[in-house]
Amino acid sequence: MTTTTTGTRPAQAVGTAHTRVEGPDKVTGAARYAGEIPFTELAHGWLVLSTITRGRIRSVEDAAVLEMPGVLAVLHHGNAPRVDTGYTGMMGMSPDPTIAVFQHDRVPHAGWPVALVVAETSEQAREAAEALVVHYEEEPHNVTFSGEHPDAYPAPGVGGPGVTEKGDLAAELAASAVVLDAEYTTPEEHHNPMEPHAATAHWDGGRLEVVDSNQGTLWVANELANLFSLDPASVRVRSEHVGGGFGNKGVRAHQVAAVMAATVLARPVRVVMTRRQMFSLAGYRSPTTQRVRLGADAEGRLRALEHDCLSLTSTVHEFVEAGAGPARVMYDAPAHRTANRLVRLDVPSPTFMRAPGEAPGSFALESAFDELAEKCGIDPIELRLRNEPAAGPVSGLPFSTRNLPACFREGARRFGWADRDPRPGVRRDGRWLLGTGTAAASFFVGAMPSTAAATAEADGTFTVRINASDIGTGARTALTLIAADALQVPTDRVRVRIGDSDFGPAMIAGGSMGTRSWAWAVTAAADELRERVALSDGIPPEGITVRSDTTDAVGALAQKERHSFGAQFAEVAVDVATGEVRVRRMLGIFAAGRIINPLTARGQLTGGMIWGISMALHEEAIRDEGTGALYGADLAGYHVATNADVPLIEADWVDDPDPDDPVGIKGIGEVGIVGVAAAIANAVWHATGVRHRSLPIRPDRVLTAGPHA
Numbered sequence: 001m002t003t004t005t006t007g008t009r010p011a012q013a014v015g016t017a018h019t020r021v022e023g024p025d026k027v028t029g030a031a032r033y034a035g036e037i038p039f040t041e042l043a044h045g046w047l048v049l050s051t052i053t054r055g056r057i058r059s060v061e062d063a064a065v066l067e068m069p070g071v072l073a074v075l076h077h078g079n080a081p082r083v084d085t086g087y088t089g090m091m092g093m094s095p096d097p098t099i100a101v102f103q104h105d106r107v108p109h110a111g112w113p114v115a116l117v118v119a120e121t122s123e124q125a126r127e128a129a130e131a132l133v134v135h136y137e138e139e140p141h142n143v144t145f146s147g148e149h150p151d152a153y154p155a156p157g158v159g160g161p162g163v164t165e166k167g168d169l170a171a172e173l174a175a176s177a178v179v180l181d182a183e184y185t186t187p188e189e190h191h192n193p194m195e196p197h198a199a200t201a202h203w204d205g206g207r208l209e210v211v212d213s214n215q216g217t218l219w220v221a222n223e224l225a226n227l228f229s230l231d232p233a234s235v236r237v238r239s240e241h242v243g244g245g246f247g248n249k250g251v252r253a254h255q256v257a258a259v260m261a262a263t264v265l266a267r268p269v270r271v272v273m274t275r276r277q278m279f280s281l282a283g284y285r286s287p288t289t290q291r292v293r294l295g296a297d298a299e300g301r302l303r304a305l306e307h308d309c310l311s312l313t314s315t316v317h318e319f320v321e322a323g324a325g326p327a328r329v330m331y332d333a334p335a336h337r338t339a340n341r342l343v344r345l346d347v348p349s350p351t352f353m354r355a356p357g358e359a360p361g362s363f364a365l366e367s368a369f370d371e372l373a374e375k376c377g378i379d380p381i382e383l384r385l386r387n388e389p390a391a392g393p394v395s396g397l398p399f400s401t402r403n404l405p406a407c408f409r410e411g412a413r414r415f416g417w418a419d420r421d422p423r424p425g426v427r428r429d430g431r432w433l434l435g436t437g438t439a440a441a442s443f444f445v446g447a448m449p450s451t452a453a454a455t456a457e458a459d460g461t462f463t464v465r466i467n468a469s470d471i472g473t474g475a476r477t478a479l480t481l482i483a484a485d486a487l488q489v490p491t492d493r494v495r496v497r498i499g500d501s502d503f504g505p506a507m508i509a510g511g512s513m514g515t516r517s518w519a520w521a522v523t524a525a526a527d528e529l530r531e532r533v534a535l536s537d538g539i540p541p542e543g544i545t546v547r548s549d550t551t552d553a554v555g556a557l558a559q560k561e562r563h564s565f566g567a568q569f570a571e572v573a574v575d576v577a578t579g580e581v582r583v584r585r586m587l588g589i590f591a592a593g594r595i596i597n598p599l600t601a602r603g604q605l606t607g608g609m610i611w612g613i614s615m616a617l618h619e620e621a622i623r624d625e626g627t628g629a630l631y632g633a634d635l636a637g638y639h640v641a642t643n644a645d646v647p648l649i650e651a652d653w654v655d656d657p658d659p660d661d662p663v664g665i666k667g668i669g670e671v672g673i674v675g676v677a678a679a680i681a682n683a684v685w686h687a688t689g690v691r692h693r694s695l696p697i698r699p700d701r702v703l704t705a706g707p708h709a
């Protein structure tokens with residue numbers, strides 16, 4: 001099927017604010033989440049995690065626990081069904097062996113799943129799980145992440161190659177009028193979606209059915225089919241409502257354990273992670289140590305740029321937090337070097353977390369630009385405008401659109417940047433020092449092949465089926481607006497059904513590529529359906545259904561640098577007596593493609609910005625070197641921004657339709673968090689004259705960082 005429309009197609013619903021189509025169901029409780037959908041004969045599994053960080057399981061003393069009330073089974077490495085991990089997973093990635101639970105006696109990190117206790121009620125399962133005695137043979141571990149690791153190695157990832165290099169870095173640095181060389185660090189950070197991971201598995205007429213909370217049902221279904229050597233068509237995964245997922249709701253230990261138990265017991269089994277277990281089993285953002293070297297001429301034009309990012313991964317799986325990624329897109333220089341390096345430690349496997357790479361990488365790079373601006377005596381926005389590249393610094397490819405300057409101009413106007421006194425530490429409000437800061441944001445966008453089906457029903461309504469996932473983004477609503485416009489009918493005549501692997505292949509909710517990829521398939525199916533309906537003599541009782549597959553169209557996309565961009569602005573107040581930093585206001589102006597639903601889009605962007613406040617000031621998971629486990633693995637010990645931390649915050653956008661997308665979409669899921677921590681750190685410098693290169697900017701760090709103006 002070909003798509004004949006362009007980013008300028010006429011719109012009625014698209015671009016107008018629309019409340020979530022499933023909103024009434026959510027606020028009345030009619031919408032059921034994976035952990036609360038009723039099943040007859042439901043049994044409950046409770047995961048038991050290792051209490052040691054490295055070693056072997058000597059024995060699992062299950063006999064005593066099997067005598068406890070309601071207990072049905074204890075699965076562990078000695079008795080669990082075998083699974084196959086020798087396959088290639090989603091997008092060619094090898095699966096994280098962490099999902100292959102109970103296959104061997106080795107413990108590679110703290111909180112490794114060692115058993116599943118299954119009982120009639122979740123209370124009985126929990127009590128038995130907590131009573132289960134596991135004997136270990138403990139071995140020494142190393143969980144210490146620092147800037148110095150002799151065995152660190154450059155590692156490629158979804159962010160591209162491990163190292164990119166051009167030009168003579170030493171020569172250009174030596175010839176530069178101004179040089180900045182600084183190290184930045186970010187801590188281990190956790191996603192913490194409000195809804196914990198939850199799955200119920202059961203066999204139904206020879207078919208494995210899983211009700212789950214995930215970012216892509218077919219992703220989970222295919223991994224389960226591979227692991228259990230099943231025909232992919234015999235696995236169905238549904239995920240209708242998802243209470244948040246920021247990269248960590250893929251295939252995880254809970255689904256695999258639930259399938260094992262459902263198979264062994266021949267009844268439905270539900271496994272829900274606790275908040276505390278999520279800190280070990282659900283992935284997280286690696287800490288980073290980043291070195292940025294910038295060399296510029298007297299006018300601030302870059303001669304040299306180096307960004308080196310060290311992150312960690314587990315001993316069982318390679319995942320790269322590609323912090324050097326933004327430097328490959330944002331700024332060019334005759335000498336340009338980026339490196340993403342990894343060290344393997346006895347820690348849980350990190351994973352994708354909102355704006356993987358860009359979130360921590362932009363903190364270092366955009367802080368460094370602020371430092372360079374100060375050294376050059378150039379306004380930080382002007383410095384960025386002078387270094388706008390004509391093409392991708394590493395790829396050499398043209399940008400599909402790059403409206404970053406427009407974001408800075410509009411943001412500066414609305415934020416009142418022209419009145420800013422560049423000198424640090426000279427504004428006071430009582431005991432507070434005041435400052436403002438800015439930073440650039442970018443995030444890769446693209447489209448992935450997807451399929452959709454659109455049906456004209458005999459009653460005059462339309463049903464669209466697409467295996468999309470709405471993890472709170474508003475995707476279901478956005479697709480409703482897109483389908484309505486393509487069908488040229490009001491939105492209340494369109495229902496969009498999502499979150500079912502039986503609907504066929506479609507992009508996951510990830511990489512800021514979900515809505516664009518799905519919208520393409522929905523548009524293609526709806527366009528053709530509209531034409532078919534116009535030519536038909538009425539709708540037959542079974543309706544008229546058109547299917548689309550965008551594989552060819554997406555594959556024909558020209559190679560370009562495709563990114564959403566943004567300019568972040570923050571005003572902070574710093575109490576030099578207590579070290580407290582308050583963000584007073586924030587503004588983000590984005591160039592992020594055509595905006596489908598301004599209401600939910602604004603929520604996506606401000607949600608990212610609020611997380612950026614959290615990242616700048618609060619979030620930090622502390623790993624105890626002695627035990628190898630986290631301190632305070634809960635929402636009391638792990639601080640996130642809450643209402644009182646969130647000031648007046650505004651997100652808006654400039655016109656920026658993607659010329660190569662049928663609807664003009666780019667992607668907005670992740671760009672909102674990018675650059676925020678740098679904008680805040682830059683504002684803290686402007687307030688105090690003290691540069692903070694380590695996140696979070698805690699009160700003790702503010703107090704001990706040095707003299708204030």
Ligand code: MOS
Binds near residue numbers: 247352353354509512
């Ligand atoms: Mo996102 S980190 O691609 O869910």
